[in-house]
Amino acid sequence: MSRKFNFCAGPAALPEAVLQRAQQEMLDWQGKGLSVMEMSHRSQEFVSIAEQAEADLRELMQIPANYKVLFMQGGASSQFAMLPMNLGGKGGTANYIYTGIWGKKAIAEGQRFLPTHLAASSEGNGLTAVPRQQDLLISQDACYLHYTSNETIGGLEFDYIPEASVPLVCDMSSDILSAPVDVSRFGVIYAGAQKNIGPAGLTLVIVREDLLDQAQEGLPTMFSYKTFAENSSMYNTPPTFAWYLSGLVFDWLKNDIGGLDKMAEINRRKASKLYSAIDSNDFYANPIQPQNRSIMNVPFTLADSSLDKLFLQEAEAAGFLNLAGHRSVGGMRASIYNAVPEEAVDALIEFMNAFAKNRG
Numbered sequence: 001m002s003r004k005f006n007f008c009a010g011p012a013a014l015p016e017a018v019l020q021r022a023q024q025e026m027l028d029w030q031g032k033g034l035s036v037m038e039m040s041h042r043s044q045e046f047v048s049i050a051e052q053a054e055a056d057l058r059e060l061m062q063i064p065a066n067y068k069v070l071f072m073q074g075g076a077s078s079q080f081a082m083l084p085m086n087l088g089g090k091g092g093t094a095n096y097i098y099t100g101i102w103g104k105k106a107i108a109e110g111q112r113f114l115p116t117h118l119a120a121s122s123e124g125n126g127l128t129a130v131p132r133q134q135d136l137l138i139s140q141d142a143c144y145l146h147y148t149s150n151e152t153i154g155g156l157e158f159d160y161i162p163e164a165s166v167p168l169v170c171d172m173s174s175d176i177l178s179a180p181v182d183v184s185r186f187g188v189i190y191a192g193a194q195k196n197i198g199p200a201g202l203t204l205v206i207v208r209e210d211l212l213d214q215a216q217e218g219l220p221t222m223f224s225y226k227t228f229a230e231n232s233s234m235y236n237t238p239p240t241f242a243w244y245l246s247g248l249v250f251d252w253l254k255n256d257i258g259g260l261d262k263m264a265e266i267n268r269r270k271a272s273k274l275y276s277a278i279d280s281n282d283f284y285a286n287p288i289q290p291q292n293r294s295i296m297n298v299p300f301t302l303a304d305s306s307l308d309k310l311f312l313q314e315a316e317a318a319g320f321l322n323l324a325g326h327r328s329v330g331g332m333r334a335s336i337y338n339a340v341p342e343e344a345v346d347a348l349i350e351f352m353n354a355f356a357k358n359r360g
């Protein structure tokens with residue numbers, strides 16, 4: 001067996017130790033004679049897996065007691081609509097900060113349910129820097145302010161948490177758990193699991209309890225945060241295996257890595273090496289302002305884009321997978337989430353330097 005270096009933006013690399021443990025437990029989970037996939041979600045066994053995962057996540061992110069953790073489905077994309085449904089019931093305007101493609105999709109869904117207002121936008125600088133706090137124009141009647149902490153496609157990341165007197169909502173799909181964050185600053189945090197949490201199929205929502213009565217009237221049961229909050233996310237059958245595997249990732253973060261401070265230190269080192277390699281010659285480029293360069297998703301271009309195909313071919317042959325940029329923007333992108341080991345980044349840099357030398 002030889003596992004390659006996987007830089008996929010999502011579904012993304014998982015920690016090898018987690019996959020090994022899942023493999024060991026696959027046929028017979030802890031001597032119970034069945035796999036997690038075959039368990040009733042209401043069994044004592046699965047309930048203990050679910051509760052442990054939530055407890056570990058709460059400890060890792062230091063989630064205050066007045067927040068609910070919801071284990072949902074439908075991806076971050078469903079949250080784009082569930083947010084206005086669940087927070088817009090008392091009227092008001094949904095406010096958004098626009099910094100890239102995912103934020104744009106969130107706005108488009110918001111508009112289907114509520115009047116919306118653009119509080120700030122990075123359009124003026126070509127999506128190369130996030131708006132500063134003093135540039136935010138939040139409307140008087142805002143029912144929430146939404147932003148995307150890390151734009152996965154552009155590689156643009158907030159270097160601060162916006163200040164707002166209304167509930168702050170954040171799409172943290174691609175940088176949740178990459179560093180410590182003060183959860184108490186937020187009304188809602190949500191993330192699809194397949195970047196930095198676990199396998200696809202699970203969507204995490206962290207919501208402040210007092211916001212659970214802001215929902216629009218007559219929501220379908222399964223679109224209501226309250227349904228999930230009141231039923232420990234088990235009103236219906238949850239994505240049990242994805243929940244279990246995410247729990248193994250939380251355990252890995254806690255016990256193998258040593259928590260989010262440690263994880264952040266490693267992530268910053270990985271990203272800073274890669275950006276240095278990109279900046280150190282004229283062969284590669286990244287357009288993002290240094291303070292907003294993502295530590296998770298590193299897009300880069302070749303000065304001569306006619307070499308793109310060759311770069312990707314040679315990279316793949318050398319064991320570096322999924323380095324193509326998003327289909328909407330082209331170029332390259334290395335996603336270096338928590339589970340991508342530092343050795344993978346070191347090896348990629350070596351490959352990039354050699355390629356530049358041979359073809360530059």
Ligand SMILES: *Cc1c(COP(=O)(O)O)cnc(C)c1O
Nearest residue numbers: 075076077102152171173174192
């Ligand atoms: C991947 C991604 C999404 C979409 O996630 P799905 O789970 O596929 O719906 C939304 N927002 C951000 C920031 C993402 O990275």
